[in-house]
Amino acid sequence: xxxxxxxxxxxxxxxxxxxxxxxxxxxxxxxxxxxxxxxxxxxxxxxxxxxxxxxxxxxxxxxxxxxxxxxxxxxxxxxxxxxxxxxxxxxxxxxxxxxxxxxxxxxxxxxxxxxxxxxxxxxxxxxxxxxxxxxxxxxxxxxxxxxxxxxxxxxxxxxxxxxxxxxxxxxxxxxxxxxxxxxxxxxxxxxxxxxxxxxxxxxxxxxxxxxxxxxxxxxxxxxxxxxxxxxxxxxxxxxxxxxxxxxxxxxxxxxxxxxxxxxxxxxxxxxxxxxxxxxxxxxxxxxxxxxxxxxxxxxxxxxxxxxxxxxxxxxxxxxxxxxxxxxxxxxxxxxxxxxxxxxxxxxxxxxxxxxxxxxxxxxxxxxxxxxxxxxxxxxxxxxxxxxxxxxxxxxxxxxxxxxxxxxxxxxxxxxxxxxxxxxxxxxx
Amino acid sequence: xxxxxxxxxxxxxxxxxxxxxxxxxxxxxxxxxxxxxxxxxxxxxxxxxxxxxxxxxxxxxxxxxxxxxxxxxxxxxxxxxxxxxxxxxxxxxxxxxxxxxxxxxxxxxxxxxxxxxxxxxxxxxxxxxxxxxxxxxxxxxxxxxxxxxxxxxxxxxxxxxxxxxxxxxxxxxxxxxxxxxxxxxxxxxxxxxxxxxxxxxxxxxxxxxxxxxxxxxxxxxxxxxxxxxxxxxxxxxxxxxxxxxxxxxxxxxxxxxxxxxxxxxxxxxxxxxxxxxxxxxxxxxxxxxxxxxxxxxxxxxxxxxxxx
Numbered sequence: 001x002x003x004x005x006x007x008x009x010x011x012x013x014x015x016x017x018x019x020x021x022x023x024x025x026x027x028x029x030x031x032x033x034x035x036x037x038x039x040x041x042x043x044x045x046x047x048x049x050x051x052x053x054x055x056x057x058x059x060x061x062x063x064x065x066x067x068x069x070x071x072x073x074x075x076x077x078x079x080x081x082x083x084x085x086x087x088x089x090x091x092x093x094x095x096x097x098x099x100x101x102x103x104x105x106x107x108x109x110x111x112x113x114x115x116x117x118x119x120x121x122x123x124x125x126x127x128x129x130x131x132x133x134x135x136x137x138x139x140x141x142x143x144x145x146x147x148x149x150x151x152x153x154x155x156x157x158x159x160x161x162x163x164x165x166x167x168x169x170x171x172x173x174x175x176x177x178x179x180x181x182x183x184x185x186x187x188x189x190x191x192x193x194x195x196x197x198x199x200x201x202x203x204x205x206x207x208x209x210x211x212x213x214x215x216x217x218x219x220x221x222x223x224x225x226x227x228x229x230x231x232x233x234x235x236x237x238x239x240x241x242x243x244x245x246x247x248x249x250x251x252x253x254x255x256x257x258x259x260x261x262x263x264x265x266x267x268x269x270x271x272x273x274x275x276x277x278x279x280x281x282x283x284x285x286x287x288x289x290x291x292x293x294x295x296x297x298x299x300x301x302x303x304x305x306x307x308x309x310x311x312x313x314x315x316x317x318x319x320x321x322x323x324x325x326x327x328x329x330x331x332x333x334x335x336x337x338x339x340x341x342x343x344x345x346x347x348x349x350x351x352x353x354x355x356x357x358x359x360x361x362x363x364x365x366x367x368x369x370x371x372x373x374x375x376x377x378x379x380x381x382x383x384x385x386x387x388x389x390x391x392x393x394x395x396x397x398x399x400x401x402x403x404x405x406x407x408x409x410x411x412x413x414x415x416x417x418x419x420x421x422x423x424x425x426x427x428x
Numbered sequence: 429x430x431x432x433x434x435x436x437x438x439x440x441x442x443x444x445x446x447x448x449x450x451x452x453x454x455x456x457x458x459x460x461x462x463x464x465x466x467x468x469x470x471x472x473x474x475x476x477x478x479x480x481x482x483x484x485x486x487x488x489x490x491x492x493x494x495x496x497x498x499x500x501x502x503x504x505x506x507x508x509x510x511x512x513x514x515x516x517x518x519x520x521x522x523x524x525x526x527x528x529x530x531x532x533x534x535x536x537x538x539x540x541x542x543x544x545x546x547x548x549x550x551x552x553x554x555x556x557x558x559x560x561x562x563x564x565x566x567x568x569x570x571x572x573x574x575x576x577x578x579x580x581x582x583x584x585x586x587x588x589x590x591x592x593x594x595x596x597x598x599x600x601x602x603x604x605x606x607x608x609x610x611x612x613x614x615x616x617x618x619x620x621x622x623x624x625x626x627x628x629x630x631x632x633x634x635x636x637x638x639x640x641x642x643x644x645x646x647x648x649x650x651x652x653x654x655x656x657x658x659x660x661x662x663x664x665x666x667x668x669x670x671x672x673x674x675x676x677x678x679x680x681x682x683x684x685x686x687x688x689x690x691x692x693x694x695x696x697x698x699x700x701x702x703x704x705x706x707x708x709x710x711x712x713x714x715x716x717x718x719x720x721x722x723x724x725x726x727x728x729x730x731x732x733x734x735x736x
Contacts, residue, residue: 199620202536202559202597207621272537316515318535320557 001040004028004418008038010048010379014055015352016368025053027375030418035369046413048379054351055367056088056119056376056416059332060358061153061178061232061256061304063325064090064121066112067105068097073309073396075109079118080394081307081329083422086378086411088119089366091358094126095154101126101137103145110146118421120366120376122148127166127177133159136166139175148362151178153232156214158184163218167227176361178230179218181239182280186210191320193281197266203320206281212238219246222253230361231255233306235280237290244299254361255294256302259328259335260401262291268401274315274322276401278308296344301357303350305332309397327395330388334407337382341408347382375418384410429727431551433539434560435598440605443569449723450570450716457493457718467496470729471526475518476554477503477533482690482714483554483564487530490721496729499526518542522549528728530554536594550728558592558620563724564689565598567717569606571709572643574716575685580607585637585680587613587670588647588697589659591620595689596647600626613637613670617659634670641680645687646672646697663696673699677707685709 003026012023012035024038059082065073073081082090092109094100100109106123113121125147129135131154139150150170156179157163163179170177187206192198194205215231219242222229231243234255246253260278265285268276276282294300308325315322336354339345345353352367359367366376387406390398414422429442438446456464472491476484484500491498501521512520514533521529528550531539536557543551555561572579584603590596590612600623603610610628612619624630631637638644649666660666677686686698686708694700703710 194621196622196625199623199625200597202557202594205621272540313513317513318533318538318541318557320535321514 001038002028003033003038003040003042004044006038006042006045007048007053007377007379008045010051010053012053012369013348013351014369015348016356017370019369020348025369025377027415027418030375032369032371032373032375034371046379051379051381051412052347054378054380055355055369056378056414057086057333057354058089058358058364058367059087059305059307059329059354060091060302060362061258062090062092062307062329063095063309064092065309066096067108071396072311075112075121076116077394077396078307078329079113079116079121081327082119083414083416084394084411085330086333086380086414087329088376088378088414088416088421089122089364090119091122091124091148091362093124093151093153095131099126099130100124100147101129101142103138103141106142106145106147119416122146122362122364124149124151124153124178126150127152127157128162131155133157133162136162136169139170140173143173143175148364149176149178149230151180151232153178153180156180156182156184160217160221164221164225167221167225167229171225171227174228176228176230178232179214180232181211181214181218183210183213186213191277192269193266193283195266195284197269201269201272201319206279208236208238208283208287211236211280212242215239215242219251219253222246222251226252228252229254233258233261233280233304234291234294234300235261235283235287237287240290240294240299244294244297247299254302255300256304257291257295257300258304258306259332260326262288262295263335263338264401269319272319273401274317274319275326275399275403277319277322277324278306278326279324292339292344295339295353301353302361303332303336303353304358305329309395310399312398315399326399326401327393327397329395330393331400331402331407333380333411334409335402337409375415377415378411379413379415380409380411382409384408386410431539431543432562432724432728433543433551433553435562435565435602435605436560438562438605443566443602443606446566446720446723446727447570447573449726450566450720451573453719453722454716457715462493463495464493465495466726467491467494467729470496470528472496472498472528472530472725473521473526474498474500474530474554475521475532476501477514478555480532480554482717483532486714486717487554487721490718490725493718494722494725496725514538515542515545519545522546528552528725531556533557552724552728555594558594558597560598561594562598563717563721564595565602566720566724567713568599568687569602570716570720571687571713574712581609582642583609583611583640584643584645585611585613585641586645586647587634587672589618589649590614590623590647591618592650593647599645600628603628611637611641615660615669634676635679638676638679641684643685643687644672644677644680646692647689648691648693649697667696671697671699672702674701674705677702687713690714
């Protein structure tokens with residue numbers, strides 16, 4: 001038996017196939033050819049003893065800023081950041097310039113990612129033309145071009161009538177609508193969560209009710225239309241409860257959580273830290289615990305970063321003037337591993353939340369170690385500690401709330417199509 | 429003390445020291461020759477991004493009476509009109525080596541933010557958004573000190589737009605440090621979330637809050653901002669519910685004083701006869717404002733930062 005690459009002796013975790021065991025994984029011609037005890041000649045061997053070998057991670061919610069805002073990030077730098085975080089599949093949001101609302105832009109983005117060749121990129125196209133919330137995009141055409149879901153993320157689909165039509169039209173073809181759930185009438189001049197912290201800082205707040213009311217409305221529209229509905233970056237106890245109830249009713253409702261919403265609270269804003277400002281904002285400890293409970297009971301079955309790079313100029317200002325968003329690709333895995341250490345999720349369930357589950361939701365082939373599947377893998381040391389240095393991130397932007405913090409868990413190798421696309425310490 | 433961002437940064441002892449110093453400056457401002465050479469050779473820049481008459485003038489007069497060189501810059505005439513950022517404007521002015529930069533800006537926390545980039549300049553917060561207004565707070569305390577030896581145990585009833593008030597937040601913090609009690613009076617639309625966590629009492633009925641009050645502190649209503657926001661239906665209804673008039677004042681403790689950070693809206697939050705009446709301390713506050721700012725500027729230019 002021969003193989004191009006053998007990953008030897010790691011803890012292989014493949015939730016889609018119910019695998020969690022110490023084994024070798026071998027790869028030939030870019031595909032996984034076996035899992036078990038490898039005996040034979042491999043062109044190259046990676047010693048994975050003591051490491052976890054998992055399917056390459058999927059992050060279904062990122063902003064790559066290309067086309068249009070390449071000074072913040074582009075597909076090349078975003079891909080480098082992704083693979084350094086063990087992520088081999090990205091879904092990018094359409095709030096670029098131009099908006100991803102035409103098939104041409106979808107193809108351009110996919111083609112650019114192929115040229116970069118580090119990870120897979122599946123665009124999420126806009127629900128409404130130019131994100132204006134008025135006319136629907138040509139969803140079938142966009143889907144044929146490669147869009148895997150639809151969202152006006154950055155903004156909600158605020159108009160109830162448009163949302164109804166979007167869900168109905170999308171339901172006709174089985175498409176997923178991803179909502180940035182925010183009632184703008186309640187949050188319009190806010191910059192952080194509304195509550196004791198916003199009161200002390202003297203800044204306008206965004207009440208949790210702004211998210212809750214939009215999710216409540218949308219769930220009623222799901223009931224009306226039968227449309228598939230996904231709550232992006234869920235952050236409030238109220239929204240988690242609404243999604244849980246909708247799922248119990250059998251509605252096609254799902255949700256994702258961002259690592260910052262289950263790892264951090266609004267306390268980070270004390271001192272006016274603009275790198276802790278994002279939308280939805282960091283919430284209260286009660287909300288954080290509700291998001292964790294949602295992950296524990298499976299109400300929330302996906303973890304995604306909402307990676308939102310911003311230039312330092314847009315963060316080097318007063319809190320109320322600063323741009324919303326933080327980078328997250330390179331910290332998703334170690335921050336999320338805390339859920340395993342805290343006993344919230346088993347390691348296989350955590351891996352499923354960043355692989356199998358989003359793949360199922362979006363109809364992707366990634367997220368498994370199926371024999372014969374493209375060899376996308378993430379090999380990480382769950383115990384290795386490292387300190388986040390914002391200036392060492394591969395992303396073009398530095399806006400992380402974890403600067404100077406110690407992470408536990410580090411990606412050692414990332415493999416895409418059988419190629420090593422990231423190797424810790426091998427960079428310039 | 430390197431900077432003065434807010435009352436939250438001050439200990440009880442530091443507050444007392446500033447008030448003692450301020451008290452000594454009241455007398456100076458009543459002399460025929462109102463000048464002392466204390467800050468000769470010092471440069472103070474007043475950088476005001478929001479309209480202000482009394483605070484800016486007060487800082488200017490304070491600096492001049494201390495013989496400092498005082499430069500006033502207002503947003504209307506500054507480079508910000510040409511698109512310069514707050515940080516660039518502040519860094520540019522700091523590069524001219526003032527000893528103190530006095531800043532008023534609508535963005536809460538702007539002084540904390542700028543201080544990280546201006547290592548050689550002392551920053552005094554002259555009001556940052558709805559966050560803090562420490563020199564107004566000290567002014568109020570100096571005014572109350574003329575009334576009673578100590579504010580401890582006294583009840584200060586604040587009425588009006590608490591949500592947008594930096595003066596209210598500074599008082600809520602100081603009350604905990606100095607041991608006075610605050611009653612907040614406003615409709616829920618004008619109260620920030622969870623404000624009771626400061627340890628104050630909340631009233632929506634002004635008449636219920638008046639008995640027992642030692643001082644009534646009226647806040648200005650910015651009617652244009654609030655009617656747009658549906659914070660109250662009309663100025664008429666507001667005045668009826670929350671305006672201070674003689675009948676209401678008569679039900680407070682004997683000797684209850686009336687305060688206001690200004691500018692006042694006669695007939696809106698305060699009736700003319702109350703504003704001009706014997707219990708009003710509104711103009712005393714203005715006078716003490718100069719004395720307190722002299723104390724603050726002296727402190728900022730003194731000590732280990734003397735040759736900054």
